[in-house]
Amino acid sequence: MVNRANTFFGGSGELSQGQEVIVYARWVLVAAAMGFALWLPAPLAQLRVQAFLILLLAIGNFFLHAQVLRRRPAPDWVVYGASAADLVAITALLWIQGGYPSELYIFYFPAVLAISVAFSTEHAAVYTISAVSAYAVIGALTAPFDAEVLTVVVRCLMIAAVAVCGNQYQRIEGARLARLSAAGPGLARLEEEIKR
Amino acid sequence: MNPTAYASAPVRETAAEAAEDLFFGQVAIIYARWAVIVAGIVMILAAGNAGQLTIELVPIVLLMAVNFFLHGRHFMERPANRLLVLLASLLDLAVLSAIVLTWPGGPGLGSPYFVFLYPVVFAFALVFPPAYAAAFGLLAAVAYASVSLFAGLQHGPSDLKSLVMRLVTLSAMAALGTFYWRQQRARRRVLPA
Numbered sequence: 001m002v003n004r005a006n007t008f009f010g011g012s013g014e015l016s017q018g019q020e021v022i023v024y025a026r027w028v029l030v031a032a033a034m035g036f037a038l039w040l041p042a043p044l045a046q047l048r049v050q051a052f053l054i055l056l057l058a059i060g061n062f063f064l065h066a067q068v069l070r071r072r073p074a075p076d077w078v079v080y081g082a083s084a085a086d087l088v089a090i091t092a093l094l095w096i097q098g099g100y101p102s103e104l105y106i107f108y109f110p111a112v113l114a115i116s117v118a119f120s121t122e123h124a125a126v127y128t129i130s131a132v133s134a135y136a137v138i139g140a141l142t143a144p145f146d147a148e149v150l151t152v153v154v155r156c157l158m159i160a161a162v163a164v165c166g167n168q169y170q171r172i173e174g175a176r177l178a179r180l181s182a183a184g185p186g187l188a189r190l191e192e193e194i195k196r
Numbered sequence: 197m198n199p200t201a202y203a204s205a206p207v208r209e210t211a212a213e214a215a216e217d218l219f220f221g222q223v224a225i226i227y228a229r230w231a232v233i234v235a236g237i238v239m240i241l242a243a244g245n246a247g248q249l250t251i252e253l254v255p256i257v258l259l260m261a262v263n264f265f266l267h268g269r270h271f272m273e274r275p276a277n278r279l280l281v282l283l284a285s286l287l288d289l290a291v292l293s294a295i296v297l298t299w300p301g302g303p304g305l306g307s308p309y310f311v312f313l314y315p316v317v318f319a320f321a322l323v324f325p326p327a328y329a330a331a332f333g334l335l336a337a338v339a340y341a342s343v344s345l346f347a348g349l350q351h352g353p354s355d356l357k358s359l360v361m362r363l364v365t366l367s368a369m370a371a372l373g374t375f376y377w378r379q380q381r382a383r384r385r386v387l388p389a
Contacts, residue, residue: 017383021376028368032361039357103358106365109314110372117376150242151301151308154235161231161315162369165224166376169322172220173380180384 018118018170019064019073025114026061026086029107030054033093046096053089060085080123086111087131091138099142100152105135108159116166128163132156213381214325219275221323226270228319229263229288232312239299239309251298255291262287281323285332288316293339297347304347305355310340310362314369321373329377333370337363 037050060082067074074082090111094104108131115127139152236256243249262284266276276284296307317336321329341363349355 017379018376020379021372024375025368025372028365028372032364032368036357036361040353103361106311106314106362109318109365110368113318113369113372147242150238153238154308155311157231157235157238158311158314161228161235162318164231165228165315165319165322168227169221169224169319169376172223176216176220177380177383 018114019079020068022079022083022114022118023061023065023068025110026057026082027065028110029086029090030058030061033104033107034058042097049096050093053093057086057089079118083111083115083119083127087127087134091131091134094135095138099138100144100148101142105139105155108135109162112159112163113166116163117170119167121167121171124163124167128160132159135159213384214278217323217325217377217381218278218281222266222275222281223270224319224322225281225285225316226263226267228315229259229284230267231315232288232292233259233263235312236295244300248300252300255295259288259291282328285316285320286335289313289332289336289339292316293343296340297343302347304344305349305359306347313340313366317366318369318373321370322377324377326374326378329370329374333367336370337366340366 033050034054037047037054041047042050064074064079064082073079087108090104090107094102097104112128112131116124119127136152136156139155140149143149143152233256236252236259240249240252240256243252266281266284269276292309292312295309295312297303299307299309301308313336317333320332324332341359344359349359
């Protein structure tokens, strides 16, 4: 759903107003992943890769956060690229840690949450399906027993559930806002407030 | 946008807005519960014997009954009131804690079913005000930590690390859901009533 209210933030209107949620979700990922990487650390080679990926995400997020704070959100393609990078980083770290036994899949939850409330339904679906498919393949290939493949299925279902709930809520809120804005000049006032 | 930036703007009546939040938003909670039910049914397919199947079936049937009722009311455009949705969400927490403790795969921290909590906590935070969402998130975290500690941390520090990771990400679900809720409310508040 295109959120008209976003257009005056400098975005194209394709993204709804969830960029801040994406930025905060990524800070959760960066802070938690770095903290947990240093708590009972993995072997040095693995730790190097973990730290490298996490610091890359942190640098990118600093840039995006600065743009949001200046009320000049980054272009859509940068936001889409950064969210894809989040999912790739989580998947890569998971793979490095052995796939199924790794606990890092839980970082898909905040990442997918942010994508589901910020992106249009079509984009959110593509990102979620990509993440779930990647994890399903890695999980199924690395699960020690057949019975644990079902556990992977349950995890994938819950990741998808977060995406469905978030995007459904975003659509509901978009419809509410559109209905309210049709009744008066509220969006124009909002724009004035932001410029002030 | 800072959710508090428009505090001085004309405010639509808070009670009516909260009622609308519940009216429109509770479908997110209902969807989250359906997701848990579907995942539970998937696990029932893998039940090894009749006793295990019975243990797995009871909580799923209970959640289904609650969700049929709530979803039915939503279809009839007579959604449940705040108290009923709250009670149903507390029931979710109780049932999910029981699932983590009793279902196969290892009780407590060893159970793979703690992931059921993520969509439930997130959906709740999308519908209820921040104070409720914080209390619910905290309750979910305390319930899960209690169940895990009750069942015991078999592998010492590495189990403790897993527990803390899960609690941090679960709390993040509640916090991010609440942040989005506040953001949406701030946007509506500058619109005419």
